[in-house]
Every structure is written in structure tokens, then in C-alpha cells.
Amino acid sequence: MTTRGVALELDRISHRFGHTVAVDGVSLRIEPGEIVALLGPSGCGKTTLLRIVSGLLRQSGGHVTVDGDIVDDLPPNERGAGIVFQNYALFPHMTVEANVGYGLRARGIARAEIAKTVERMLALVRMGGFARRMPRQLSGGQQQRVALARTLAVSPRVLLLDEPFGALDKNLRLDMQIEVKRLQRELDITTIMVTHDQEEALSLADRVAVMNHGRVEQFGRPDDIYDRPATLFVATFVGTTSVLRGKLLEDGTLYGTAGRLPLGATARRPTGPIVVAVRPEHFRFVGDVEPGLDGRIELVLPLGPLVVYDVVASDGTTLKVTSPRGAAARMPGDRVRVALAPGTVVPVFEA
Amino acid sequence: MKRRGGDWPLVLPLALFFAVFVFAPLALLGAVSLYSDATLSRLGVAQYVKFLTDGFNLGVLGQTLWLGLLATILALVIGYPLAYMYMVAPVALQRVLMLVIVLPLLTSAVVRTFAWVVILGRQGIVNGLLAAIGLIDAPVRLLYTPWAVVVALAQIQLPLMALPVITALGNIDPNLRHASYALGAGRWRTFFAITLPLSAPGLLAGCLLVYAGSVSAFVTQTLVGGGQLMLMPQYMFQQAIQANNYPFAAAVAMILLVAVLAIVIVVNIVTRKTQALVHG
Numbered sequence: 001m002t003t004r005g006v007a008l009e010l011d012r013i014s015h016r017f018g019h020t021v022a023v024d025g026v027s028l029r030i031e032p033g034e035i036v037a038l039l040g041p042s043g044c045g046k047t048t049l050l051r052i053v054s055g056l057l058r059q060s061g062g063h064v065t066v067d068g069d070i071v072d073d074l075p076p077n078e079r080g081a082g083i084v085f086q087n088y089a090l091f092p093h094m095t096v097e098a099n100v101g102y103g104l105r106a107r108g109i110a111r112a113e114i115a116k117t118v119e120r121m122l123a124l125v126r127m128g129g130f131a132r133r134m135p136r137q138l139s140g141g142q143q144q145r146v147a148l149a150r151t152l153a154v155s156p157r158v159l160l161l162d163e164p165f166g167a168l169d170k171n172l173r174l175d176m177q178i179e180v181k182r183l184q185r186e187l188d189i190t191t192i193m194v195t196h197d198q199e200e201a202l203s204l205a206d207r208v209a210v211m212n213h214g215r216v217e218q219f220g221r222p223d224d225i226y227d228r229p230a231t232l233f234v235a236t237f238v239g240t241t242s243v244l245r246g247k248l249l250e251d252g253t254l255y256g257t258a259g260r261l262p263l264g265a266t267a268r269r270p271t272g273p274i275v276v277a278v279r280p281e282h283f284r285f286v287g288d289v290e291p292g293l294d295g296r297i298e299l300v301l302p303l304g305p306l307v308v309y310d311v312v313a314s315d316g317t318t319l320k321v322t323s324p325r326g327a328a329a330r331m332p333g334d335r336v337r338v339a340l341a342p343g344t345v346v347p348v349f350e351a
Numbered sequence: 352m353k354r355r356g357g358d359w360p361l362v363l364p365l366a367l368f369f370a371v372f373v374f375a376p377l378a379l380l381g382a383v384s385l386y387s388d389a390t391l392s393r394l395g396v397a398q399y400v401k402f403l404t405d406g407f408n409l410g411v412l413g414q415t416l417w418l419g420l421l422a423t424i425l426a427l428v429i430g431y432p433l434a435y436m437y438m439v440a441p442v443a444l445q446r447v448l449m450l451v452i453v454l455p456l457l458t459s460a461v462v463r464t465f466a467w468v469v470i471l472g473r474q475g476i477v478n479g480l481l482a483a484i485g486l487i488d489a490p491v492r493l494l495y496t497p498w499a500v501v502v503a504l505a506q507i508q509l510p511l512m513a514l515p516v517i518t519a520l521g522n523i524d525p526n527l528r529h530a531s532y533a534l535g536a537g538r539w540r541t542f543f544a545i546t547l548p549l550s551a552p553g554l555l556a557g558c559l560l561v562y563a564g565s566v567s568a569f570v571t572q573t574l575v576g577g578g579q580l581m582l583m584p585q586y587m588f589q590q591a592i593q594a595n596n597y598p599f600a601a602a603v604a605m606i607l608l609v610a611v612l613a614i615v616i617v618v619n620i621v622t623r624k625t626q627a628l629v630h631g
Contacts, residue, residue, distance in 0.1 A: 056529050077535030089526035093548050093628045102544075103534030134628075154534060 005033025005188045006067035006080075006157045008053070013062035015048055015214075022048040023059070024214035030207075035184055035191040037205035039198060041237065045214040046194045047162060053192060054083045054160050066157060077103070082156030086163040088147035090135040096122070096146050097131040103154035121149040124183070141172045148183065159184065161193035165200060177204055198238050202226065210234045232349045235277035242283070242319040245351060248274045258313035259293045263348070264340050273351035280308065280322040282344040285336050292339035295319060297332050311338055384601035391598065398602035408603075415583040416610060418497060419566035422504035426561045429505065430512030431554065435546075437513070438520045452517075456510050464571045467503040468494060471575070495577030503575045504565045511564060512557035519553020520546070551625040559618050563611055583607045 008030040015023040023045040030036050038046040051057035053064055055076035063070050064079075071079035090099050100121050104114045122128050125145040135143055144164070151159065164180065165173045181204055184191050195201050201208045202222040209219040210233070218230040229235035236243060246256025248271045254261045263276065286292050298318070299310035302325065309330065311319040319338055330336065340346065387397035402408045437448045455463055470476045471493040478490040493499055523546060531541040547554075569584035576582060581589075583603060591600035 054533060056533065076533040081533070083530070083533045085526045085530060087524065087526060089524060089530040091527060091530075091545060102531070102536070106531075106534055106536040106540055150530075150534065 005031075005190045007032050007065075008067075008158055008190050008192070009063075009065040010049075010053070011063045011065065013049065013052060013059050013064065015045070015052060015057070016060045021214050023052065025062070026211075026214070026216050027062075028209055028216065028219060030190060030192065032190055033188040034206045035181075035193065035204065037201035037208045038192060038194045038211055039201040039208050039238070040196065040211035042196060044211040046196075046211050049211075050083070050160050050162055050192060050194045053158070054081045055079050056083070077106075077154065080155075080157035081160055082151035082154060082158070083160040083162065084144075084147050084151050084164060086166055088135075088143045088167075090143055090147055090150070092135055094135075095131065096127065096133050096135065096138070099135065099146060100150045100153050102150060107154070117153055118149075121153045122146075124152070125149045125179075139172075140168050141176055144168070144176055145179070148180070152183070152187070152189075157190065159189045159191040161191065163194055163196070165195075165197070173200075180204070202238070210237060212237070229277065229347050232275055232277060235347050235349075240280050240320055241277040242280070242317070244276050244278065244317065244319075246274065248272060248348070253291070257315035258295075258317045260291055261293050261339065262291050263346065264342065264344060275349045275351050276346050277349070278319075278340065278346050280320040282341055282346060283319060283321040283338050284341045285321070285323065285330070286339045288337060290337070290339055292337040293319065294335070294337050297330050297334045297336055300330065300332055309336075311336060313338075380601045380604055383597055384605050386598040389596045389598060398599045399606070401599065402602055402606060411581050411583060411586050412606065412610065414497075414581070415566050415607070416614075418500055418504070418572075418582065419562050421501045422508065422565040423558050423562045425501055425505035426508050426512040427554070427558060430509050430557065430561075431516055433509070434513045434516035434520055437517055452510055452513050455507060460507060460568070460570050461574075463507050464503060464574045467499070467506070467571075467575050471499050471503075494575065495579060497576070497580060500572055500576040500580065500582075503571050504568055505561075507568070507571055508561040508564045511560040515553040515556040515560070516550060517553075519550040519556075522553075523549045548625075548628075552622055555618055555622040555625065559615060559622075562614065566607065566611055 010026055010028045010030075013023055013026045014021070026045075026049060028036070038049060040046050048057065052059045055071070055074060055078075058072070063072055065071065066079055066081075076083070091102065094102070097118055100118045101114045104117055109117075118131070119128075122131060125148050127142060127145050127149065130138065130142065130146070135146065138146065144167075161180070165176055168176055177200065193201075193205070202225065205222065207219060207221055208225050210217045210225060212233050218225060218234045220228075220230075225234060225238055229238065232243070235241050244254060244256055244258065244261065246254045246258070246261075248263070249255050250271055252263050254263055254274065254276060293313050295311040295313040297309050298312045301308040301310075305325055306322045307325055307329075309321045309323070311321055313319060321338055383391070384398055385394055385396065387393045387395035433448075433452065437445055437452070440448055468475075472478070473490040473492075473494070475493070477493055478487070481487045481491065527545050527549070528541055531545050536544065567584055569588065572580070572582045573585050573588075576585075584607075587600045587603045587607075590596045590603060
């Protein structure tokens with residue numbers, strides 16, 4: 001395979017369905033050979049955006065650029081976008097072989113050539129022995145391999161994956177994720193995948209675009225998304241967080257209805273109403289002499305090496321706290337005081 | 352849900368109804384057809400021999416099955432695009448189209464047939480129009496021709512074609528079409544390679560309904576076809592009511608039944624094959 005990654009640029013893409021704005025001015029620059037995940041809750045516009053890039057849907061505004069050329073007026077095959085659907089959309093009345101060769105036949109390529117390409121594609125996705133099977137005779141993972149082969153057979157410049165692992169059970173999902181990553185690296189093909197599964201996005205993608213209400217809230221490397229969320233939405237959507245509201249005082253303490261919480265190393269902000277998002281691993285239990293939030297343990301959930309506690313503060317706010325197993329075990333109903341672990345930097349947002 | 356053995360009494364009313372009003376008359380019909388004379392005194396297969404050895408009778412059978420086939424093809428040619436149009440139409444238009452499609456079912460076959468008599472008659476709409484624009488001097492004979500019967504049957508049976516096709520088209524995952532476009536196929540290739548084969552079960556079901564309905568449509572055949580065009584249902588009526596030859600009429604009925612059943616069975620086998628292909 002001699003596919004070489006191409007750059008893909010979305011320039012202020014907007015889309016409306018009637019009066020509903022599905023995609024609202026999204027601009028992304030995706031580097032050649034990069035794999036980018038569009039992550040967001042259902043209805044955030046990520047699938048609409050993918051369909052616009054594929055050419056199956058014409059956007060209301062903005063431009064899609066592939067390898068420097070605006071492709072807005074081109075149908076899917078001419079813009080070099082290959083899409084793998086969530087349910088694979090294999091043609092049920094055709095053999096695996098006929099499915100993989102479909103795009104080549106549509107291009108009027110010679111029969112011998114098609115047979116060769118189909119064989120090579122099936123070998124690439126490790127489905128060599130299944131050429132004569134019907135799609136219904138294959139497992140979910142096998143169907144997905146065939147769907148990938150069918151899309152890759154026409155040598156797309158951009159690979160689009162719509163919730164690629166959503167229909168697979170958990171064990172198979174990991175195998176296929178590794179497989180897709182391998183193919184993507186091997187072919188060096190620029191890839192966009194849509195997912196609502198944050199673990200999938202963070203583990204597979206080079207960069208993640210977190211979307212909400214048709215906008216991109218943050219576009220960055222997985223570490224940045226997790227450790228330095230740009231907005232409160234990103235902080236709460238990705239990973240587990242406890243959200244605390246209150247006023248930032250001069251001494252760097254959050255003063256809210258739940259009590260006082262020193263924010264320690266967190267960058268000083270203008271004082272005033274703020275919201276902080278704290279990861280469970282950034283909380284710790286402290287003694288009575290140290291300042292912190294008082295609460296009562298509601299629920300204890302041992303998860304192997306870690307124990308997760310649900311702590312309800314005096315104003316009813318629930319705090320999620322993790323601590324290593326073995327440290328003094330706490331029981332539901334215990335009174336505790338919670339503070340930030342030393343050196344922790346928590347994201348602070350203006351309320 | 353687990354199937355429980357105790358549910359079978361639920362089918363009793365229907366089974367009873369079928370036994371009394373379908374199977375019993377059918378058995379009676381079969382029994383009557385096995386008498387060799389009109390007074391029902393001698394048993395024998397003379398009526399069948401008479402039918403199957405007479406060129407006129409075979410001609411009536413052939414003509415009936417042939418007109419049924421033509422009506423089915425015409426209904427398919429009109430009904431499939433109609434169903435396709437329904438599927439791609441916006442929801443508001445779909446409601447209107449559905450009303451138009453099922454409207455014929457809400458009026459009686461007699462009314463629909465009389466409409467065709469009015470349209471195709473000597474002083475009918477078509478002749479009036481042709482005369483008005485000067486294409487003809489004298490009225491053309493449209494009514495009482497085989498073509499009139501085919502057109503009228505196709506129109507009257509159209510809902511039975513359109514509805515199963517609509518269901519079949521609706522069952523096709525739209526992503527299959529999108530996948531086809533995305534792989535570089537145009538609209539025509541997508542239609543012939545994906546949509547048409549996957550809608551085959553509905554298409555065959557529609558053909559079967561229209562065909563069975565057309566070959567046995569007494570009212571339409573008689574009123575639009577007139578006296579000159581002898582078809583099986585009318586032949587039965589004539590032999591039973593006018594000639595008082597019940598055994599022969601019964602034999603005609605049995606032969607039509609067997610002929611149609613044979614076609615139904617063959618089409619059903621094909622349908623099951625295509626369904627296996629489509630649904631896995």
C-alpha cells in the first residue's frame with residue numbers, strides 16, 4: 001500500500017436541520033496521518049460532522065478541505081473519503097468477496113485486478129479464508145474487518161469511522177481497537193472517528209475534539225483533555241469529577257455552601273464566583289485539624305487496588321473520592337473531612 | 352417470550368371459521384366436481400376430462416392466467432416507482448401519498464370498476480377528450496377489450512402491490528444505500544445492485560397478491576371485459592347459474608384454484624430464498 005496521509009481541514013462548518021443547529025461553526029485542522037476522535041454525548045453533532053466530511057451530507061456553511069483542495073462539491077468517492085458505518089452496512093445479499101469488490105466494480109476496474117485487490121484487502125484485515133461467506137455467517141468483529149476491507153479497497157485518502165466499536169462486546173472491542181490502530185499506522189491514513197466512549201477516544205486518538213451542542217469545546221491531545229480541560233463541560237464529560245461551586249477568596253480558598261476548601265497550588269484567579277472540577281484521585285481524607293470539606297460517607301465501592309467513596313457534604317453535594325486499598329478502611333456513615341492532595345492543580349472556571 | 356402450550360385455544364375461533372366457511376365449501380366444491388352429469392347421479396372425472404380436452408376451455412384458462420400476468424406486470428411497473436417515491440418523500444407528502452395509495456381499498460370494487468366503464472366507454476372521458484382535440488372522428492372501442500381489463504385490474508389491485516413494496520423498502524437499512532454511494536456507485540447502480548434485490552421479498556409478495564386477485568376478479572372482468580371476453584370466473588358463473596351445470600362449474604373452479612396455487616407455491620419458494628438472502 002502506498003497510501004500517504006493527507007491533511008484535512010474543516011473551516012467554520014455549520015449545519016442546520018430545519019431550525020435546529022446541529023453543527024455550529026466547527027474549525028479543525030487534522031494533520032496528515034493523524035487519527036482524531038470526535039467525542040461527545042449523543043446529539044452533539046459529531047455524526048453530522050462526520051457525514052459532512054464524508055460527502056453524504058452537504059453542510060449549510062463552511063468548507064471541507066482535503067490535501068489543500070476544497071471538496072464541498074464532490075461526492076464521497078471523488079473526495080477520497082471512505083466511511084465505515086456503525087452497523088457496518090455490509091450488503092447482506094452479497095458474499096464477503098463481492099462486498100469488498102463493490103467499490104472497485106463501481107469504478108469499472110478489470111475483473112482480474114479486482115480479484116487481486118480483494119484478496120490483498122482480505123489478507124490485510126486477516127479475513128483471507130472468508131471470501132465466499134455471506135455477511136450473516138460472520139461474527140460482529142469479522143463483519144467489521146470486512147467493512148474495513150471494503151472501505152480500504154478503494155484507497156480512500158481519509159478514513160471515517162462512525163462509532164466503530166459500539167456494536168462489539170467488550171473483549172472483542174479491545175482486539176478491534178488494536179487492529180484498527182495497526183491498520184491506520186500501516187497505511188498512514190488520516191482518520192476521523194466518532195465516539196461517545198471517552199476511553200476509546202483517549203486511548204486510540206492522537207488528538208480528541210470534545211463536542212457539545214454542535215461546537216468543539218476543546219481540541220487537543222488526550223493528556224490535555226484529561227488533565228487540563230478547557231471548559232467545565234469537558235471536565236465533567238471526560239472522566240469522573242466532583243463539581244464544587246462557591247467564591248474564591250483572597251487566600252486561595254474556595255468558600256461555598258459545602259464549606260471551605262483550600263485550592264493550594266491551583267493558579268490564582270481574580271477572586272469571585274467560581275466552579276472547580278476535582279478528579280476523585282485529587283481528593284484525600286484529612287484529619288480534623290486541617291481545613292477541608294466535612295461530609296458523611298454514603299457508599300463504599302472497592303475496585304481492586306482502589307476504593308471509591310461517595311461522600312455527601314453538608315449542603316448535599318456528592319464528592320467522589322478514591323484512595324488506595326488498605327489505607328484505614330472507612331464505612332458508610334463515617335464522618336470524614338476531605339481536602340485536595342498536596343501539589344494538585346484543579347481546573348477553575350468562572351461561574 | 353416463552354411459548355406456552357396453553358395458548359392454542361386462542362386460534363379456535365379462527366380455525367372454526369375457516370373450517371365452516373372455507374374448507375367445508377371447498378370440500379363440497381371438490382365433491383360436486385366429481386360428478387359426471389349435471390343431475391349429480393354418476394361419480395367420475397368426466398368434467399375434468401371435458402375441460403382439459405376442449406380447446407375453448409383451455410383457451411379460457413390460458414387467457415385468464417395471461418391477463419392476470421399482464422395486470423401483475425402493469426401493477427408492478429406502476430406500483431414499484433410509486434412505492435419508491437413514497438419512501439423518499441418528505442413525511443408531510445408521505446401522508447398524502449399513503450392516502451392516495453389506500454384510497455382504492457376504501458371504495459368498493461364495483462364502484463372502482465364502474466369508474467373505468469365511465470372513463471373508457473363510447474361516450475367516456477377518454478373518447479370525449481380524443482374527439483375534442485380532433486384525434487378521432489368516431490369513438491374508439493376501449494371498453495370490452497382485454498387491454499381495458501388489464502388496465503382496470505392493475506389500477507384496482509395497485510394498493511396490494513404498493514403496500515408490500517413500501518414495507519420491504521422501509522426495511523432496507525438506509526446506510527446500505529449510503530455505503531454504496533460512498534464506495535463510488537451512482538444512483539442507478541445503487542438501485543439495481545442494492546435496493547431492488549433487497550426489496551425482492553416485498554415485490555414478490557405484491558405480485559402474488561395482485562395475480563391472485565386479478566385472475567379471480569369477477570366484477571371487473573365482467574363489467575370491463577364485457578360478454579365477448581370469456582374468463583374463468585365468468586365462465587364458472589355462466590356454467591353454474593345460467594347453464595345449471597354445477598359439476599362442470601365446480602371443476603372449472605378447482606382447475607383455476609390448482610393453477611393459481613401452483614403459481615403461488617413456486618413464487619413462495621422463490622420468495623423464501625430471497626428472504627433468506629436479505630434477512631440472513
